Amino acid sequence: MTSLNRYKINKIFDYFKETINPKSDLVYSSDFELLVAVILSAQATDVGVNKVTKDLFPLANTPQKILDLGYDNFESIIKRIGLYKSKARNIFKTCKMLIEDYGNEIPNTKVELRKLPGVGQKTANVVLNIAFGEPTLAVDTHVFRVSNRIGLANSKTPEKTEIELLKIIPKKFLMHAHHYLILHGRYTCVARNPKCEECEISKYCDYASLKID
Template identity: 55%
Template sequence: MNKEKRIEILKRFRDNNPNPTTELEFNSDFELLIAVLLSAQATDVGVNKATRKLFPVADNPQDMLDLGVDGVKDYIKTIGLFNSKAENIIKTCKILVDKYDGEVPEDREALEALPGVGRKTANVVLNTAFGWPTIAVDTHIFRVANRTKFAPGKTVRAVEDRLEKVIPSEFKVDAHHWFILHGRYTCIARKPRCGSCIIEDLCEYKHKTSDD
């Protein structure tokens, strides 16, 4: 895909959704971190259902620590991998209290050192909480980038690196939200809804459908 097509795609995404953000519900950097940690192999809808009950009880690292692993499990047991996630949340909260005065660090290395936090989670937090131009590649972004030929790559990191290279700086802060939402609602895994796609004429996917 050439540069002109990519820029037109990004412009259409921006015109359609000028202020995109995550669909996870949060009121602080800490709540965002916990929500993203919970979202691995889970839906945002499922995470939000759990955190609507969890966050009113524990909206900071110390209160979460006071709940303990079993207490956290009670609130997140509807989410996949809840046992290991509860343990990681408690370990992460202890580090936040002991090392960072209960604050979420604005630092990639520090974030990735937290239990249960990988590169993708760190990218989401850096982007959504702190406005960094990072691109967190999940299954939706990986699929859209490859299917459209916007930024093809065989691995998540390859797609991330390619997106970082080809997306102009003016679009970078919002880009990963646009791609996630496009993959979640239009360019879906089983059968893309090409008939209702705002970039269908620019997309280089060979097996387009006529369905909305």
């Protein structure tokens, strides 16, 4: 559970709301492009994904167009991304399922999204949040690190961190909490040598208080 009281939690998210534009760094122009980009982003940087999708999406930005590329061509386009072989298999299977089972539409429930190959809890939550405006909370490496470092959560797994965060984050912040925590982790509360000295929420943060002590 969190070590922070309600006052500190509200102060932290008030600051995030005032200073962070809650927008994904991934570049996409449709729900399908978003889904593909998020699948590609597993254990990869958004910068790396954007370089790949910059080449991919002008050629193929629908399930059928990706299938029409052919598997080998598709794999060669995304090979700069880590785990590209498994991602290529999953995206090809997902494209077939979207055509055959979902009428080329992206499912709008977690249960249906998770039936798609390559779509786990985190990916489903990202798509539901961004594409469908659901107040879901995807816990990636940044969210996991920042939440447990600050004191918003005290968990060993992303799954448990998600449960804890959903319990303590005020509803008014929940829609954008995922992006607030990701972007804070990407640019301020970085994995190595977090920038505590220039961080405005350090006064509420467990890690910063230990560092100062």
